[in-house]
Amino acid sequence: MNCRRRPRLALLALAVTAGALVPVMGPRAAQADPVLCERALSPESAKFTRSATLALQRCEDAKVIGTVPPATDCSTDGGVVNAIGRAQAKLARKVAIRCGGQDHTCGTDDDESLVSIGWGAIGTCLGLKGASCGNAIGNCGDIVTCLACVGQAAAGQTVALDYGSLNSAQFGTDSPENFCQRSIGQASTKFFLDRLKALQKCWDGRLKGHHSNACPDPGDGKAVTRIAHAEESKVSRICRACGGADHQCGGGDDLALGQVGFAAQCSDVTAPSDGSCSATITDMSGVVTCVDCDATFASDCMADLGVSALVPYPQDCSPTTPPDFCPAPVVPAMIGQIAFTGSPGTANCGGARFSPPADPPFSGEVDDGNGMKLADLGLGCLYSGSASMAGVALPDGFTSILAITGTSGSTLTLGGSDGTGPADCTKGAGPAMHCVNANPGASCTLDADCGGIPSSCALDANCFFGPPTPVSNGALSICIANALRTDACGVADLTAMSTTLAVALSSRLYLTGNAASPCPRCDSGSCTAGERAGMPCTGVGTKGTTLECPPQSSQFIGTLPVSLVPATTGTSMLPAPNGAFCPAQTTAGAFGLAGARLIREVGQPLTLAGLGTFTTALGATFCIPASGSSLVDGAVGLPGPGALSISGTTTVNIP
Numbered sequence: 001m002n003c004r005r006r007p008r009l010a011l012l013a014l015a016v017t018a019g020a021l022v023p024v025m026g027p028r029a030a031q032a033d034p035v036l037c038e039r040a041l042s043p044e045s046a047k048f049t050r051s052a053t054l055a056l057q058r059c060e061d062a063k064v065i066g067t068v069p070p071a072t073d074c075s076t077d078g079g080v081v082n083a084i085g086r087a088q089a090k091l092a093r094k095v096a097i098r099c100g101g102q103d104h105t106c107g108t109d110d111d112e113s114l115v116s117i118g119w120g121a122i123g124t125c126l127g128l129k130g131a132s133c134g135n136a137i138g139n140c141g142d143i144v145t146c147l148a149c150v151g152q153a154a155a156g157q158t159v160a161l162d163y164g165s166l167n168s169a170q171f172g173t174d175s176p177e178n179f180c181q182r183s184i185g186q187a188s189t190k191f192f193l194d195r196l197k198a199l200q201k202c203w204d205g206r207l208k209g210h211h212s213n214a215c216p217d218p219g220d221g222k223a224v225t226r227i228a229h230a231e232e233s234k235v236s237r238i239c240r241a242c243g244g245a246d247h248q249c250g251g252g253d254d255l256a257l258g259q260v261g262f263a264a265q266c267s268d269v270t271a272p273s274d275g276s277c278s279a280t281i282t283d284m285s286g287v288v289t290c291v292d293c294d295a296t297f298a299s300d301c302m303a304d305l306g307v308s309a310l311v312p313y314p315q316d317c318s319p320t321t322p323p324d325f326c327p328a329p330v331v332p333a334m335i336g337q338i339a340f341t342g343s344p345g346t347a348n349c350g351g352a353r354f355s356p357p358a359d360p361p362f363s364g365e366v367d368d369g370n371g372m373k374l375a376d377l378g379l380g381c382l383y384s385g386s387a388s389m390a391g392v393a394l395p396d397g398f399t400s401i402l403a404i405t406g407t408s409g410s411t412l413t414l415g416g417s418d419g420t421g422p423a424d425c426t427k428g429a430g431p432a433m434h435c436v437n438a439n440p441g442a443s444c445t446l447d448a449d450c451g452g453i454p455s456s457c458a459l460d461a462n463c464f465f466g467p468p469t470p471v472s473n474g475a476l477s478i479c480i481a482n483a484l485r486t487d488a489c490g491v492a493d494l495t496a497m498s499t500t501l502a503v504a505l506s507s508r509l510y511l512t513g514n515a516a517s518p519c520p521r522c523d524s525g526s527c528t529a530g531e532r533a534g535m536p537c538t539g540v541g542t543k544g545t546t547l548e549c550p551p552q553s554s555q556f557i558g559t560l561p562v563s564l565v566p567a568t569t570g571t572s573m574l575p576a577p578n579g580a581f582c583p584a585q586t587t588a589g590a591f592g593l594a595g596a597r598l599i600r601e602v603g604q605p606l607t608l609a610g611l612g613t614f615t616t617a618l619g620a621t622f623c624i625p626a627s628g629s630s631l632v633d634g635a636v637g638l639p640g641p642g643a644l645s646i647s648g649t650t651t652v653n654i655p
C-alpha cells in the first residue's frame, strides 16, 4: 500500500462504519492459518481430479486400442476404482494436515473453522450439474467428500463425452478412424486437465497474495496464455488426426463422423466462462467446439469449488436451478404498468451494532442461534455487511415504474420500463461505459482507465432506484446513488395480493463529508451542492434529495453490488447456522452482531386502498458480494448479508 492511500483507508473505514470506534474483529480461529488450509483445498482437489480423470482415461484408451474388450465399464473397473480410492485417501490426508488443526484430524475442536476458510455458508455440498453430490458440510472431512464427489463427477463426465460415443467397430483396427478416436479422447482429456491446472495455479497465486485478480483473466498474467496454448495443441492434434488430407478440421475431406463416432448432442451444460455447450454435432469442427466447451465447464466448476473463500460457486455449475422470480409471461403483451411510490419508514434505523436500537415501525429482526431476537430491523432501512455499519434510512416519495409484460396464470409478469425518465424507469445499465469518478465521464473499458478506483469504470446508469440516499456521519458522511444494474422484473399476483421483484442495483458511494446534508439537496428550487450546485431542481420526499442534484463525481469511492433477489411482500429469510450468511463470508454474523444466525424481513401484502391502488411493503434479505474495493469490503464486511424493507403505494394501471 502506498502512502497516499493510507489516510483514505482510515477515512473510509470510519465513514462506512458510521462512527464505530471499535475495530472490526473477525472470529478467526487462533489454531492455525486458514490460508494454508485454503491453499491445500485447491491444489489437492485438482490433483485428485487429475488422478481420477487419468485412471478413467487410461481404461477408455485401452478399449480404443483394443487391449481390453469394448464392453468394459471403466467406472466400475477394479483398477480404476482402486486408483480413485487411493487418490481420495491422499486428498483426505493432505486436507486433514492443513485444515484439521494440531491433531491433523477433521471433525475435532481444533479444526480451522468452516467460516474462516469460506465454507461456512455452504451447508451442503454444492455439487455439479449432472451429478449427485449433496453431502452435508460440517467439517473439513465433509469438504473432502464433496471435493472428491464433484471431482470424480467432473472426471467421469469429461471422459464419457470424450470417449463414450466412439464407434467400437473401429476399436483396435489401427484404421485412420481408430487413430482419430484415440486423438479425440487423449487430446480432449488433456485439455481439461491442462485448463484445470492453469486455473488452479492462478487461484493459488491469489491465495499467496501475488495478485488480487479474477482467474484466468487477468489472473496471474500466465493462465490465459497457458490455456490458449493447451487449446491450440488440442485442436491441432484432433484435426491432424481427423481432418483428412489437409490435416485441418473442415475443407470437406475430414473423416466421416459416423465412422469415428461421437455424441450427436454436446453436453447440456453452460460453462461459466464460455456459455452454453448445448449444440448438435455434425462434423469434426463440432466435435472440437464441444469438447472445448465441456472441458471449460468442468474445469471452471472444479477450480471455483476449490477456492470457495475467493469466489462464489457459479450457478451454472450447480445441479439446482434458482427459483425463477421472473417467469416469462405465458400470454406476452405490454398491457400497462405498475407504479410503486415509497413512503417514509422509521425515523431511526438504529446505530452501529444497533446501539441505539432502531425505532418502530419494524419490518424484521436479527436472531441468534437459539431463535432469540438480537435486534429489530426498522421499516424503510438498509442494513449491510458483517461489520458494524449503522442502518441506512432509504429515501421516500420517489416512484419506480414497472411494465406489465403479460400474464402467467393468475399473475401479472413485470419487466423493466422506460418510465418517464431516469428517476422512475427500471431498465438496466449500459451498454456504454464511462468513468463514474469524472464529469463529464471519459469513456473507458477498465477501472485503470479511470485512475484505478474499483468499479469506477461502469456501465452508464440509465435508471435509478429512488433519489440519492444520505448517510450522515460527521465529516465522514456519504451519499449513495442506487443505479439499476439490470432490468427490474417480477410478478404481481392480484389474487394472492403478493408481489415479488428482482432488482439488481449498483450502489455508488460518494464521500461528501457533509454531516448536515450528506447528499446535495434541492432547497428552494436549487441544488445546495454537488455537480449542479445552484442549478434548478425539484426535491423528492422528506429527504429532499434528487437525481437532479448529484454529488461531485470526484467524491466517488466505490460501488456496492446489491441484488434484491427477491424483494417480496411475503417473508424473506437468510439463515446461517454457523454464522456465515453468504458465500465466501469470512467474518461471522450480520450488521456488527457476531452472534447473528438468522435475518428476517417481513413485507406486507397488497392492501386495497382505492381503485387500482394498494398499500404494501417489500422486504428483502440477500448477499452482497465483494465490491472489488478492499477499502469498502473491509469496512462494510463483505462478502456479507444485507437486509432491506420499504413501504409504499402500488398503483396498477391497465388502460
Ligand SMILES: [Ca+2]
Pocket (backbone or CB within 6 Å): 100, 101, 102, 103, 104, 105, 106, 107, 108, 109, 110, 111
Ligand atoms: Ca482437528
Ligand SMILES: [Ca+2]
Pocket (backbone or CB within 6 Å): 243, 244, 245, 246, 247, 248, 249, 250, 251, 252, 253, 254
Ligand atoms: Ca480437413
